Amino acid sequence: MQAHDIILAQHPFFAGVKPQTWSLITPCASFLHVDAGKYLFHEGEEALYFYILSEGKVLLEAFDAQLGAVPIETIAAGDVLGWSWLFPPYRWHFSAKSLAPVQAVTLDASCLREACERDHDFGYVLVRQVAQVLMQRLQATRLQLLDIYRTPERGKR
Amino acid sequence: MGHLLQIDDVIIIEREQLQQLLVVLQEQGYTVVGPTVRDQAIVYDTVTTLTDLPVGYTDEQDGGIYRLKRRTDGALFGYAVGPQSWKHYLFPPRIRLWQARREQDGFQIEPERHEMQKFAFLGVRACELHAIAIQDRVFLRSHYVDPHYQSRRRNLFLIAVNCGHAGGTCFCVSMQTGPKVTGDFDLALTEILTPERHFFVVQIGSEEGASMLQDIPYKPASDEELQQAEAVVARTAQQMGRQMETNEIKETLYRNLEHPRWQEVASRCLTCGNCTMVCPTCFCSAVEDVTDLTGMTAERWRRWDSCFTMDFSHLTGGSVRASASSRYRQWMTHKLASWIDQFGTSGCVGCGRCITWCPVGIDITEEMRAIRADDATNAPQNH
Amino acid sequence: MTMTSIAPELAQDPMLPRRYRIQRVQREISDTFTWILQPVEGNTVSPFACGQFNMLYVFGVGEIPISLSGDPGKPELLVHTIRAAGAVSRAMQTLKAGTVIGVRGPFGVPWPVEAAQGKDVVIVAGGIGLAPLRSVMYTLLAQRARYGRVVLLYGARTPQDILYHKELERWRARFDLDVAITVDRASGAWFGNVGVVTRLIPHASFDPSNAIAMLCGPEIMMRFTAIELEKRGMAAEHIFLSMERNMHCAIGFCGHCQYSPYFVCRDGPVFSYDRIRALLVKREI
Numbered sequence: 001m002q003a004h005d006i007i008l009a010q011h012p013f014f015a016g017v018k019p020q021t022w023s024l025i026t027p028c029a030s031f032l033h034v035d036a037g038k039y040l041f042h043e044g045e046e047a048l049y050f051y052i053l054s055e056g057k058v059l060l061e062a063f064d065a066q067l068g069a070v071p072i073e074t075i076a077a078g079d080v081l082g083w084s085w086l087f088p089p090y091r092w093h094f095s096a097k098s099l100a101p102v103q104a105v106t107l108d109a110s111c112l113r114e115a116c117e118r119d120h121d122f123g124y125v126l127v128r129q130v131a132q133v134l135m136q137r138l139q140a141t142r143l144q145l146l147d148i149y150r151t152p153e154r155g156k157r
Numbered sequence: 158m159g160h161l162l163q164i165d166d167v168i169i170i171e172r173e174q175l176q177q178l179l180v181v182l183q184e185q186g187y188t189v190v191g192p193t194v195r196d197q198a199i200v201y202d203t204v205t206t207l208t209d210l211p212v213g214y215t216d217e218q219d220g221g222i223y224r225l226k227r228r229t230d231g232a233l234f235g236y237a238v239g240p241q242s243w244k245h246y247l248f249p250p251r252i253r254l255w256q257a258r259r260e261q262d263g264f265q266i267e268p269e270r271h272e273m274q275k276f277a278f279l280g281v282r283a284c285e286l287h288a289i290a291i292q293d294r295v296f297l298r299s300h301y302v303d304p305h306y307q308s309r310r311r312n313l314f315l316i317a318v319n320c321g322h323a324g325g326t327c328f329c330v331s332m333q334t335g336p337k338v339t340g341d342f343d344l345a346l347t348e349i350l351t352p353e354r355h356f357f358v359v360q361i362g363s364e365e366g367a368s369m370l371q372d373i374p375y376k377p378a379s380d381e382e383l384q385q386a387e388a389v390v391a392r393t394a395q396q397m398g399r400q401m402e403t404n405e406i407k408e409t410l411y412r413n414l415e416h417p418r419w420q421e422v423a424s425r426c427l428t429c430g431n432c433t434m435v436c437p438t439c440f441c442s443a444v445e446d447v448t449d450l451t452g453m454t455a456e457r458w459r460r461w462d463s464c465f466t467m468d469f470s471h472l473t474g475g476s477v478r479a480s481a482s483s484r485y486r487q488w489m490t491h492k493l494a495s496w497i498d499q500f501g502t503s504g505c506v507g508c509g510r511c512i513t514w515c516p517v518g519i520d521i522t523e524e525m526r527a528i529r530a531d532d533a534t535n536a537p538q539n540h
Numbered sequence: 541m542t543m544t545s546i547a548p549e550l551a552q553d554p555m556l557p558r559r560y561r562i563q564r565v566q567r568e569i570s571d572t573f574t575w576i577l578q579p580v581e582g583n584t585v586s587p588f589a590c591g592q593f594n595m596l597y598v599f600g601v602g603e604i605p606i607s608l609s610g611d612p613g614k615p616e617l618l619v620h621t622i623r624a625a626g627a628v629s630r631a632m633q634t635l636k637a638g639t640v641i642g643v644r645g646p647f648g649v650p651w652p653v654e655a656a657q658g659k660d661v662v663i664v665a666g667g668i669g670l671a672p673l674r675s676v677m678y679t680l681l682a683q684r685a686r687y688g689r690v691v692l693l694y695g696a697r698t699p700q701d702i703l704y705h706k707e708l709e710r711w712r713a714r715f716d717l718d719v720a721i722t723v724d725r726a727s728g729a730w731f732g733n734v735g736v737v738t739r740l741i742p743h744a745s746f747d748p749s750n751a752i753a754m755l756c757g758p759e760i761m762m763r764f765t766a767i768e769l770e771k772r773g774m775a776a777e778h779i780f781l782s783m784e785r786n787m788h789c790a791i792g793f794c795g796h797c798q799y800s801p802y803f804v805c806r807d808g809p810v811f812s813y814d815r816i817r818a819l820l821v822k823r824e825i
Contacts, residue, residue, distance in 0.1 A: 076733075077743065151623060472786055
């Protein structure tokens with residue numbers, strides 16, 4: 001087994017994944033190291049990789065002319081980053097900047113998509129795992145939107 | 158006369174002699190409070206002679222309906238309960254808890270000096286006796302003792318009365334609180350009125366009760382008189398105006414908190430809170446801190462409150478129970494279900510006041526029936 | 541026929557406040573401030589446990605429940621962090637040091653700090669919910685060796701709304717504490733975590749099979765946090781929430797704080813998750 005297999009095998013995203021699956025994932029895998037303060041990708045760029053974070057912290061960011069750089073969410077080690085690679089137009093919607101030095105395994109997006117087409121069982125498992133991440137992020141985002149810590153105004157409901 | 162009266166003795170007192178009991182009580186420093194007629198209803202007020210009672214009156218009650226009517230006889234207790242309950246005296250609608258005075262450096266608090274008035278309650282019905290016992294559990298035998306309730310409760314002389322006339326909305330039989338008087342009382346009366354005689358079968362319930370009657374003319378009750386008393390109670394038990402199934406009532410309500418009936422009753426309920434005011438066990442209160450225009454004195458008052466008010470469950474930003482359906486649900490499930498978890502008994506004594514005095518005639522027994530009929534356990538588990 | 545006297549019970553009337561003086565007022569974030577109270581001469585000291593609350597009275601204005609947020613090992617001074625949100629708390633905001641106020645309490649079921657000995661302790665606070673949990677932190681730190689890993693997860697609205705900022709920085713610097721702070725939203729100058737506090741749970745270092753969790757914050761935050769902790773493998777009996785309801789008397793008589801069968805003032809405010817799990821998802825209960 002190669003080094004990135006070990007990282008992937010221990011990563012929460014791949015918990016419960018059958019050993020046969022590795023033969024489809026491994027060819028797509030590479031290592032990535034990013035220093036703190038550097039961008040992993042920018043909004044609008046092609047979404048070439050699915051990032052499996054094993055160390056460090058990444059800030060998801062948006063940019064507005066008036067507001068400047070606006071933080072959206074921080075992603076930590078043990079999380080995964082990015083799903084824009086799964087659907088056309090395969091372009092990033094936000095930018096990602098490293099806040100603490102990042103170690104990650106990157107999975108080549110077109111390699112993953114081809115593997116899904118060739119093996120639908122694998123495709124189902126991958127998309128299901130991504131859907132779970134999407135669900136968790138959406139729930140968390142909704143909680144963020146509720147602004148629950150604001151001082152409520154009397155009687156305003 | 159002559160034999161020393163004891164607890165559980167049953168004696169006969171003629172109607173004319175009963176007045177003596179009031180005299181003895183007053184001589185002993187008791188203020189006698191009993192049913193009187195006022196504003197076309199039976200309300201509790203000071204009673205000095207038997208003629209202050211609603212002699213020859215009866216009542217007709219139904220959902221949202223209360224009428225006093227004349228009887229053809231001179232019964233002293235020929236009616237059921239009116240809008241008031243004894244909580245008016247034990248847990249008054251408004252009392253001051255303390256006063257405070259601003260001083261050079263802060264303030265000084267003066268606790269309230271309460272007159273330790275001795276009350277004798279004349280005419281406590283079986284359901285009302287249970288209601289007093291229920292409030293005793295709330296105010297005296299919970300985590301804290303309420304000193305204001307305690308001081309009023311301590312010197313109470315209780316004369317209970319077995320009902321000879323069931324109210325139109327009564328269901329004490331269902332709630333197992335009557336019509337026969339059980340519990341802690343000093344004396345229990347059963348009024349027997351025939352064309353030939355008018356007398357009272359009196360059960361001694363305490364030493365104080367025995368000593369009050371010691372010098373009043375009486376004779377021991379005969380077997381026939383005892384049977385007449387039993388017959389009165391048995392007849393009343395057959396006349397119940399309402400019925401409530403109590404089997405597993407707590408579990409049933411707890412699993413039906415999302416029942417559509419709550420929305421349905423909310424379309425009728427005005428959230429006026431009448432039910433909580435007439436109910437003999439409702440105990441919710443509001444604490445009010447007030448000051449005068451100079452700001453030099455402050456007072457803390459306690460007054461009755463109702464879970465039906467919009468502000469009852471207020472938190473910054475709004476009330477937890479904003480909808481009428483949630484507030485009706487709170488009242489009914491508290492009364493019939495969570496009360497059992499809190500205090501070990503039901504909060505309802507089956508007096509029927511909430512049914513009679515609801516302006517739109519909402520009937521707690523009917524609401525319970527509707528929920529049981531469509532119980533969540535019967536519904537297919539599809540959620 | 542009537543006698544005038546004070547009934548003996550009234551001398552211990554639990555509705556009578558004791559007088560305390562504001563020794564110091566500390567400004568915290570935005571509309572939040574902390575009172576340090578000392579008893580007026582002649583009053584006795586009331587020990588308290590973490591998670592309990594006092595009813596604080598402002599002369600002629602009113603009385604509200606406020607959690608204790610000081611060190612239970614030093615009960616000579618009562619510490620309360622207050623957010624000016626309603627009529628009484630806004631009046632409190634105007635009071636200066638030296639003012640005498642009334643205190644009743646302490647009331648309520650406290651956090652299970654003793655039961656947590658020998659276990660990992662996970663503290664999850666949201667917004668002003670950090671105030672009652674600060675007492676727990678003081679207690680844990682005073683006897684650090686008795687506990688396993690100690691994790692503090694704190695969520696605030698924005699970086700400007702982080703309560704007890706300096707204390708949090710000191711705690712974060714310690715090697716025997718894991719402190720993670722996140723904000724719901726931030727400007728570009730913030731390099732810390734962004735996202736709701738529940739997002740910190742999957743990465744927190746603790747043993748779910750041997751831990752006690754204490755949660756305080758908006759009800760929705762505690763609800764979602766409990767779910768995340770259960771996903772991590774914690775038992776519902778080991779997760780504790782601090783509930784809040786309207787209170788007038790704090791002694792189980794006025795009925796305002798009822799939460800289905802529970803009186804939050806005396807059966808709570810601290811509840812284990814297994815006890816209230818079914819109620820938390822019921823609306824308007």
